[in-house]
Amino acid sequence: QVQLQESGPGLVKPSQTLSLTCSVSGGSISNNNHYWNWIRQHPGKGLEWIAYIHYRGGTYQNPSLRSRITTSIDTSKNQFSLKLSSVTAADTAVYYCARDNSGYASFDSWGQGSLVTVSS
Amino acid sequence: QSALTQPASVSGSPGQSITISCTGTSSDVGAYKYVSWYQQHPGKAPKLMIYDVSNRPSGVSNRFSGSKSGNTASLTISGLQAEDEADYYCSSYTTSSTYVFGTGTKVTVL
Numbered sequence: 001q002v003q004l005q006e007s008g009p010g011l012v013k014p015s016q017t018l019s020l021t022c023s024v025s026g027g028s029i030s031n032n033n034h035y036w037n038w039i040r041q042h043p044g045k046g047l048e049w050i051a052y053i054h055y056r057g058g059t060y061q062n063p064s065l066r067s068r069i070t071t072s073i074d075t076s077k078n079q080f081s082l083k084l085s086s087v088t089a090a091d092t093a094v095y096y097c098a099r100d101n102s103g104y105a106s107f108d109s110w111g112q113g114s115l116v117t118v119s120s
Numbered sequence: 121q122s123a124l125t126q127p128a129s130v131s132g133s134p135g136q137s138i139t140i141s142c143t144g145t146s147s148d149v150g151a152y153k154y155v156s157w158y159q160q161h162p163g164k165a166p167k168l169m170i171y172d173v174s175n176r177p178s179g180v181s182n183r184f185s186g187s188k189s190g191n192t193a194s195l196t197i198s199g200l201q202a203e204d205e206a207d208y209y210c211s212s213y214t215t216s217s218t219y220v221f222g223t224g225t226k227v228t229v230l
Contacts, residue, residue, distance in 0.1 A: 037219075039221075045224075046123065046209060046221060046222070046223050046224040047158075047166065047209050047211075047221040047224070048221065049211070049218070049219040049220060049221055052219070060216075060217050060218050061218075062121070062218060063121060063216070063218070064121075096165060096166075100219075102171070102172075104152070104154035104172070104213045105154055105155075105156050105171075105211045105212060105213045105219045106154075106156050106168065106171035106172065107156070107158070107166070107168055107211070108168045108171075108177060110165035110166060110167075111165065112165055113165055
């Protein structure tokens with residue numbers, strides 16, 4: 001059974017870049033049917049899809065965040081990563097990594113979530 | 121892209137059935153059969169309950185069912201149980217090859 005685990009700083013200063021990595025265990029990140037996603041949840045609010053990346057390099061981002069997002073995937077480490085630049089307090093959220101097993105919004109495995117606070 | 125619209129809250133007594141709606145547009149919910157539903161208990165990660173409008177993953181109770189008509193998808197929970205009290209979110213694939221979530225619905229078991 002695949003497991004996902006987010007890692008990264010819990011505190012980021014305004015205007016800096018938020019960086020998170022998701023480590024995948026129990027399955028290969030190079031499965032052609034799987035798409036690897038970042039999703040966030042502002043405190044007390046709903047879910048917001050951020051981006052996905054496929055091991056072949058294909059990637060899509062939320063249009064409202066696209067200019068600030070960089071995603072990457074490292075098949076040798078079975079990890080994928082998110083960088084969000086020029087952060088503000090509005091980027092304070094729990095960030096989840098999740099697997100989409102079809103490419104059509106079927107998130108069947110999730111990490112436990114990583115709280116990132118943007119504050120000076 | 122705008123979030124899909126869900127009622128803020130729905131409640132029901134144990135044993136009853138409730139339905140949560142998820143309204144989008146012809147660019148998301150109405151475009152494909154790619155709507156999914158998630159259950160989230162406080163402090164936990166979401167759990168996939170329904171995918172592709174009406175399919176249940178292995179291990180999910182058959183008390184949960186999904187459907188879609190036009191730009192609106194629905195999740196029905198039958199035989200409501202205390203453990204069903206949680207937040208529920210819909211999600212849809214879009215014509216821009218992106219994903220969008222619903223605003224979320226808090227289900228209360230009376």
